[in-house]
Amino acid sequence: LAWKGISDAVIxxxxxxxRVLEEVKGKESCISSHELGKRAGVRPALVRKDLAxxxxxxxxxxxxxxxxxxxxxxxxxxxxxxxxMALVGVGSxxxxxxxxxxxxFQIDPLFTIKLxxxxxxxxxxxxxxxxxxxxxxxxxxxxxxxxxDIRLAIITVPADAAQETCKALVEAGVKAILxxxxxxxxxxxxxxxxxxxxxxxxxxxxxxxxxxQL
Amino acid sequence: LAWKGISDAVIxxxxxxxRVLEEVKGKESCISSHELGKRAGVRPALVRKDLAxxxxxxxxxxxxxxxxxxxxxxxxxxxxxxxxMALVGVGSxxxxxxxxxxxxFQIDPLFTIKLxxxxxxxxxxxxxxxxxxxxxxxxxxxxxxxxxDIRLAIITVPADAAQETCKALVEAGVKAILxxxxxxxxxxxxxxxxxxxxxxxxxxxxxxxxxxQL
DNA sequence: TAGATTGTTAATCGATTAACAATC
DNA sequence: TAGATTGTTAATCGATTAACAATC
Numbered sequence: 464l465a466w467k468g469i470s471d472a473v474i475x476x477x478x479x480x481x482r483v484l485e486e487v488k489g490k491e492s493c494i495s496s497h498e499l500g501k502r503a504g505v506r507p508a509l510v511r512k513d514l515a516x517x518x519x520x521x522x523x524x525x526x527x528x529x530x531x532x533x534x535x536x537x538x539x540x541x542x543x544x545x546x547x548m549a550l551v552g553v554g555s556x557x558x559x560x561x562x563x564x565x566x567x568f569q570i571d572p573l574f575t576i577k578l579x580x581x582x583x584x585x586x587x588x589x590x591x592x593x594x595x596x597x598x599x600x601x602x603x604x605x606x607x608x609x610x611x612d613i614r615l616a617i618i619t620v621p622a623d624a625a626q627e628t629c630k631a632l633v634e635a636g637v638k639a640i641l642x643x644x645x646x647x648x649x650x651x652x653x654x655x656x657x658x659x660x661x662x663x664x665x666x667x668x669x670x671x672x673x674x675x676q677l
Numbered sequence: 678l679a680w681k682g683i684s685d686a687v688i689x690x691x692x693x694x695x696r697v698l699e700e701v702k703g704k705e706s707c708i709s710s711h712e713l714g715k716r717a718g719v720r721p722a723l724v725r726k727d728l729a730x731x732x733x734x735x736x737x738x739x740x741x742x743x744x745x746x747x748x749x750x751x752x753x754x755x756x757x758x759x760x761x762m763a764l765v766g767v768g769s770x771x772x773x774x775x776x777x778x779x780x781x782f783q784i785d786p787l788f789t790i791k792l793x794x795x796x797x798x799x800x801x802x803x804x805x806x807x808x809x810x811x812x813x814x815x816x817x818x819x820x821x822x823x824x825x826d827i828r829l830a831i832i833t834v835p836a837d838a839a840q841e842t843c844k845a846l847v848e849a850g851v852k853a854i855l856x857x858x859x860x861x862x863x864x865x866x867x868x869x870x871x872x873x874x875x876x877x878x879x880x881x882x883x884x885x886x887x888x889x890q891l
Numbered sequence: 892t893a894g895a896t897t898g899t900t901a902a903t904c905g906a907t908t909a910a911c912a913a914t915c
Numbered sequence: 916t917a918g919a920t921t922g923t924t925a926a927t928c929g930a931t932t933a934a935c936a937a938t939c
């Protein structure tokens with residue numbers, strides 16, 4: 464499903480709400496915007512405004528039904544059915560992330576993002592597996608991505624290979640990319656990139672180690 | 678050094694400017710806010726406004742001296758001298774990040790964030806090394822952190838150990854934390870946390886794979 | 892019913908953009 | 916000097932917060 468024109472600031476908070484609902488489920492059947500906000504680190508008014516973009520999920524005087532809201536949020540985020548993902552670049556970081564995500568998918572029944580294919584240029588790796596997941600040659604991207612209905616990808620290749628990797632993925636049909644390479648990727652407007660740039664984050668944090676407190 | 682009350686939105690852009698300056702250095706000795714902005718993905722007026730918070734670094738009619746601006750930004754971000762970092766949790770992700778950061782420090786002379794200590798609970802790992810970096814027991818945090826003047830830390834422990842790890846680090850003197858555990862850490866106001874929460878990012882991206890284009 | 896909490900509107904706050912005088 | 920570009924002020928834009936009528 465598709466909701467247009469909703470700010471990314473709103474979208475970023477939805478997975479946090481989802482996490483809170485998962486914690487609360489079983490303990491409480493209903494939750495108020497006050498309680499949900501407190502646990503998510505968001506003001507109650509903002510919780511209500513965020514949810515109101517997508518529909519009327521609450522009951523006045525009562526709050527939100529935990530399981531119902533969880534279902535609705537999962538639908539909104541396309542997490543109500545399995546979503547296939549690829550990872551390109553099986554170096555030490557890629558290898559670690561592959562195991563991390565695979566475990567998560569195995570353990571948590573609500574985590575529907577399934578890593579189904581790994582890609583690398585190294586012929587020594589191609590044909591092998593990480594846990595259950597096969598490693599293909601990057602030249603196989605145009606074939607495997609449509610075949611496996613892969614919509615989401617993680618890039619963990621070196622900086623100088625990131626843009627071409629990105630291009631191949633997008634041409635094969637990938638719609639969203641989590642990029643660990645320290646490069647700003649150039650993508651069409653209908654493709655979403657999230658940058659997980661370790662060194663930018665560390666450099667930002669460095670600013671605060673000197674601050675004498677605001 | 679410390680500048681108070683400057684928005685985090687501004688601080689986040691400074692490392693991006695720093696990266697652009699590094700790319701341009703050698704090719705050009707001067708850069709305009711227009712060119713710097715174009716490469717950083719930011720409007721020129723915003724580049725000028727961001728820099729103006731910290732001083733007058735440019736020359737009218739000319740632009741900014743690349744090397745001078747780079748030096749100034751590095752001073753502002755506390756990246757003008759080595760900054761010691763620790764990593765807690767030497768699982769597969771921690772191991773990969775340790776290698777990643779260590780390599781970066783070795784290769785790039787301007788990358789001053791040095792990983793000097795690893796910590797884990799596993800007695801089988803304690804006493805060992807990843808590349809050059811020693812692995813200590815987490816019980817050693819109170820001794821090693823002050824001894825090595827560690828100000829910055831990466832947390833890659835399981836979710837249920839993250840808060841206590843965080844507490845130990847903060848009590849030992851750590852001022853900024855990059856947290857990979859899927860937990861909201863509770864810290865004093867003078868400690869800065871950056872969350873690198875893989876599953877929240879993937880869940881956010883999932884929203885966009887369904888969108889029909891805005 | 893009385894108390895609680897929603898969804899929504901209006902007010903506030905903060906960040907970005909546009910415009911321009913100052914000046915290299 | 917003439918052209919270019921800064922630093923800064925005012926205008927705009929967008930996101931958050933406060934308030935409250937509607938209603939469970």
